[in-house]
Amino acid sequence: MSHKIIRRAHVDDSHLPANLPSLLKQLYARRGVGQDECELVLAKLLRPNTMKGLDVGARLIADAIQAEQKLLIVGDFDADGATSTSVCMLALKMMGAQHVDYLIPNRFDYGYGLSPEIVSVARSKGAEVLITVDNGISSIAGVKAAKQCGMTVIVTDHHLPGSELPKADAIVNPNQPDCQFASKSIAGVGVAFYLMTAIRAELRQRNWYQQRSIIEPNLAELLDIVALGTVADVVSLDPNNRILVQAGLQRVRAGRCRPGITALLEVAKRDPSKIVAADFGFAVGPRLNAAGRLDEMALGVETLLCDDILRARRMAHELDALNQDRRDIEAGMQQEALKSLQSFNLDEASLPWGVALFQPDWHQGVIGILASRIKDRYHRPVIAFADAGNGEIKGSARSIKGLHMRDLLERINSQHPGMIIKFGGHAMAAGLSLKADAFELFKQAYDDAVKEVLNYEQLTGELLSDGELPVDDMTLDTAFMLRNAGPWGQSFEEPLFDGFFNVIQQRIVGEKHLKLLLETECGKIMLDGIAFNIDLQTWPDATIKHARVVYKLDVNEFRGNQTVQLMVEHIEPM
Structure with missing residues (x-):
């Protein structure tokens, strides 16, 4: 695929500290770094009080901890979901919660998010308070079912909300309407971390730690997990996210990180003392993700929760083996996908603008990575579908610069009501379900919609x-x-x-x-x-x-x- 090499323009960098090397000053200025953003210290993190719903959520969970109610964290089956779940489990236990457990839906049995079926499982576990992490903002029916069962529901998420919000007791999501929190790019694990700090402050006000003779926890100990989830979820590294990631990397380099992260770095042959953010993205994140893609994400969460390095190493090796299986499956699928595009290959101009691919034997857990690989190769927005049973297919979409994937799916949905069963996601990545017999219709509608939004120049990679x-x-x-x-x-x-x-x-x-x-x-x-x-x-x-x-x-x-x-x-x- 041809690339256009564009040189960034020289910009004014006089606002940056004079003691910075001139090369670095220019690189920072080109990336929009402000005067106060060179020093990535925790003291400069955005204050929690601007995050809508945080105070209500913190009070409800503090009430539940004091009343010794059963708390259940409902996570997502990717690295952001696993890290969010782990941060909540560890923080709540550090704060003295007696009854806290987690549940991550198996993607093949339940699909994504807090569904009514997952509420039934939560009920069978005796849950009284549900906390969603990295999901829940589109779980209208699931939240309703939980409320009908008498549960308290706190939704924490970072995905874009639809036109209707779930009727939860509290919603913590910087992307919900009227939330003043400045970092709209925060990952699910970042939202979970902010909620945990708010609960800690709420319990401090209630003299909880003194009454229970608990040492108030230092939640900075969890920043290695926060950094991992933030990088692995490929959210924009705005100043706030960069502070969180930098703090986590410093913990790892200093040898003060979770045994599970140490073990994952070992199997990936990375030296913890020299780790950079890309190691989380390309070495640790994929191994953690492999559990949710091919098996149960609980293995990933247990690796992060583990306190024993020997046990952590055993689990890290299991995750490494799953990741190798994932790579093998993906390589086979990629060959098939490229073959089906071969007919267009002789003439790039004849390629569809929006590429939609489906094979009945493709693996649901790997279609997201497949879509990403094909997108990188052809610089087209790609949706890869796999069979989901019950006459339905599930798609995973990856976009290119200039095309907001979730908005595009909304557009198709309004032009062709009923064709898409459900959809959700971000600008660059989204998911959807269709009836299997609607694939050819969707394929055409998708290509047409992409042509309405993009111009041809945008199909050349920059x-x-x-x-x-x-x-x-x-x-x-x-x-x-x-x-x-x-x-x-x-x-x-x-x-x-x-x-x-x-x-x-x-x-x-x-x-x-x-x-x-x-x-x-x-x-x-x-x-x-x-x-x-x-x-x-x-x-x-x-x-x-x-x-x-x-x-x-x-x-x-x-x-x-x-x-x-x-x-x-x-x-x-x-």
Whole structure:
């Protein structure tokens, strides 16, 4: 797929501290960093009092703890859901809750969120107070069922609400109408963490800790889990999220993190003392997610809750094996998906603008990743469907810049009433259900709707570059400075540079990765480069001697030696 390389414009960075290196000042200014946002300290977190519903939710849960009622946390089956559930379980127990348990719907039996069926399971467990985490804002029927059973219901979520809100006793969601909380990008685990801090303050006011001889808990101990969930859910790293992630990374680097996170880093062969946000996103998050995709997410939650490193290691190995299974299933599905697109492949212009794919034998747990991979390859919004039984199919959608996926589904739903059974989600990712026999109709309606919203130029992928890196900055010092200047991530992209290089050597390593030896055009220095998952039809090619390379500056560690390496994101033979 062709990419357009766009260099970010030079911007005024005079508002940033003078002691920052000039390269970093410019990188920060281009990403909208304000005067007070360079220092990522917990004291600068947004205050909880602007989060609508937080005070009511905290009071209700504090009442329930004092009355020794049975609390049940209802989570979601992804990494954000697992981390949110773990944060609540650990915090509530630290605060002296006697009866607290959790329930994560199995995605294959119950689907997503607080459904009436899940309320029945909660009732059989004797739950008196339900707390949803990372779900619930669209659970109109589930909340109604819980209220009819006499339960108190506190909904905590971060997903966009529909036109109707559930009739819960409290709703804590910064995206609900009239909520003044400034970070609309907070993950479900961030909302859960804020609620726990509010409950702690409420119990402090009631002299609860003194009465029970409990040491008031330091909830900062849970920030490693908060950071993991925030990065793994790919929410925008706005200033508040960056503070949360940075605090969590610092705990991990200092060796003060949960045994489960340590064990997951070990199986992913990552050094905790050198961890960056991307390690949560690409190494830990997928292993945690594998449980919810292929099996029961309870395994992921138990790994995070575990206090014993040996047990945590056993569970981490199970999660690692599940993740390998997930990768194998996904690879097979990807081959089939690419084959079905092959008919269009000869001419990119004939590809549908909105790609909808369905195979009856595809695995429900992996369609989201499949949609993501196909989207990255063709730069089209993609929905992948799998059979859900009962004559229904479930779709997982991934979008591109400029197309709000949830709004698009709402648009299709209003143009074709009854075609979509249910839908929900965000701008970049969403889920939906259809009757299986409506797939062909939906496929056409979806492509038409995408064409109404996008223009053709938006179907070309863009690579935003920070320009050419001076040769004198291609050093280990610069690479370490950039690594420590994060956390980088969604909407706070790690710096990408581009330049022209002489290609001195090229070879394939590990089946489909390209190892390069590159020389700067001026001939001043030679650098190693690595490009992952390259097109084997183009590379290696001994005739290519010159290329434009888009890259990240990275540190390669091998047998105790540290050298500069270019992580090649895009390479164009010249």
